[in-house]
Amino acid sequence: MATESKDDTSRPVDLSSAARPNRIEQVPILLKDITESVNSLTKGTDEDRKDVLVKCRALVQAVQTPRETMVDHCWGQMGAIAAVGFGVDSGLWVLMAQNGDKTQKVVDLAMSLGVDARLLSRLMRHLGAMGLLVEVGEDEYRPTNYTRCLSLPQIGHGYLGLTACTGAGTLKFHEFSRKRGWVNPLDPKDTSLMYAYGTNKHIFNWVQDSGYGTHLNDYLGGYGVGRPLWMDPAVYPVKERLINDANPSPDAPFLVDIGGNVGHDLARFHSRYPDAPGKLILQDLPMMIRQIKDLDPAIVRMEYDFHNEQPIKGRVVPLSSFSLPQFHFNPILLIISIGARAYYIHSTLHNWSDDVCETILTRVKEAMKPGYSRLLINEFVVPQIGAHWETTGLDMLMLTLFSSEQRTNKAWYDLVERRVGLKIVKIWSSGKGVESVIECELA
Known part of the structure; x- marks a missing residue:
């Protein structure tokens, strides 16, 4: 057992403090607030x-002692992630969901799955102790709504596609930072993930090559479950801002989703606005586009690297290609500019530093049609104080896996207006812990 070092007496905090509640004086206040809220x-x-x-x-944090908080992080939560991931990969959660809400025995589950019953017993015991399973008796459990939902790829696969193959980047971040002089990382070619795994691959290539690409896509497919979507009228008025006054031609580009993965957002948009005019266009790297298994044929798939020139852009078209007999002047001389009504970028810019984002946004700016096109950035806008834990939590992922960040209001204006030269028309808020819609136009 470890003992106190000789210089403990010189430390500003006595070790006995680790056995006292963190903020016991706040308990009555919090209980009153919770009761009133409930x-x-x-x-x-x-x-x-x-x-x-x-x-x-x-x-919970007020009642816990510092030691208990530390043990919860290092033992409880880490152990739970290990056990949950095992259950996802082995098929445990799917099997329990299929069995229904009845009490289920470890020995029966282990036999059906072909796993070691003793191992499964240990894992489920911990999840029961953490309150994630209902312990009925010795090696007998009932599922919870949480474990039932782990059978859904959009929920369960996050533990594999997001955490299992990237977690070392988070756990080694302190070491990565120490060796770089404790500075805020900005280089997308030098990330804690790359350091931890000894690779030069960007996270998406790393996840794909590690065999977890479909798991990550499944997780991204459930990213917005239970949260307001950008196209909800209460968030962004699509009809008033985009559909009204849009080019009515069925061949005109209406909405271009840049870096849209396998089309989750456009599929939702098409479901909600099936009569929106023009084309819905999905753009992403070839390795993403080729993974698409089920996407409405109304959505155009386009292989595209957003560092390059945007192919859906305002261009000149000879009037002779249109049927407009009411015009009596030389049709060859008349040209019409065609551009997308909106270019949409969701949870992509937070993956990159300002220098890279400037290039990406400049490509969009070059493609926009003056007085017609809009750029919609669907990202978190971090408040200076009082930020929600989902917002700061995702910022930690960006920090440790991408060497990037979630941006504040000030940072967005600096990037979009000062560096790129676009104008932010309005930032449409979606509530706490949810991405906003940053609407931009040509200045």
């Missing part, structure tokens, strides 16, 4: 529910 929760909004969740988290 009483009105059934009639409240999702924002009210999020506030209750934050307060409940604060209550």
Whole structure:
């Protein structure tokens, strides 16, 4: 067992503090706030529910001792991630969901899965202790809504495609930072993930080559579950801002999703606005486009690297290619500019430094039609104070896996207006812990 070092007496914090609650004086206040919030929760909004969740988290942390918080992180949460990932990969959660809500025995589950019963017992015991499974008796459990949802690829596969093959980048970040002089990392070619795994591959190539590409895509497909989407009228008025006054031609580019993965966002948009005019165009790297298995044929698939010239851009077209008999002048001399109504970029710019983002956005700027095209950036706008934990949590992923960041309001204006020369028309807020819509036009 470790003992106290000789210089412990010179430290500003006594070791006994680690055995005292973190903020015991806050408990009565938090209990009162939680009680009042819960009483009105059934009639409240999702924002009210999020506030209750934050307060409940604060209550747990107030009652915990520093040692318990540390052990929760290092033992409890790490162990839970290991056990959950095992369950996803082995098919445990799918099997339990198929069995229904009845009590299920470890020995029966292990036999069906072909796994070691003793191993499964240890893993499920920990998940029961963490409150993620309902322990009924010795080696007997009932599923919870959480474990049932782990059978869904959009939820369960996040533990493999997002965490299992990238986690070392987070765990080794302190070491990566120390060896680089404790500076804020900005180089997309030098990330903590690359350092931890000894690779020069960007995260998406790394995940794909590690065999978890489909898992990551599944996770991204469920990214917005239970959260307002950018095209919801309460977030961004699509009809008023985009559909009205759009080019009615069925061949005109309407919405271009740049870096849109396998088309999750455009599929949702097409479902909600099936009569939107023109073409919906999905753009991403060939390795992403080729992974598409099920996408409405109305969505055009285009292989494209957003560092290069945008192919959907304003261009000159001879009027002779149109049928307009009412014009009586030389049709060969008349030209018409055609550009997309909107260029949409969702959760992509946060993967890159300002220098790279400047190039990406400049490509869009060059393609936009004056007075017609809009750029919609669907990203977090981090408040200076009071940021939601989902926002800061994703910022930590960007930091450790991409050497990039979630941007503040000030940072977005600096990037979009000062560096690129576009104008931010308005930032449409979606609520706490949800991406905003940053609407831009040519200045």
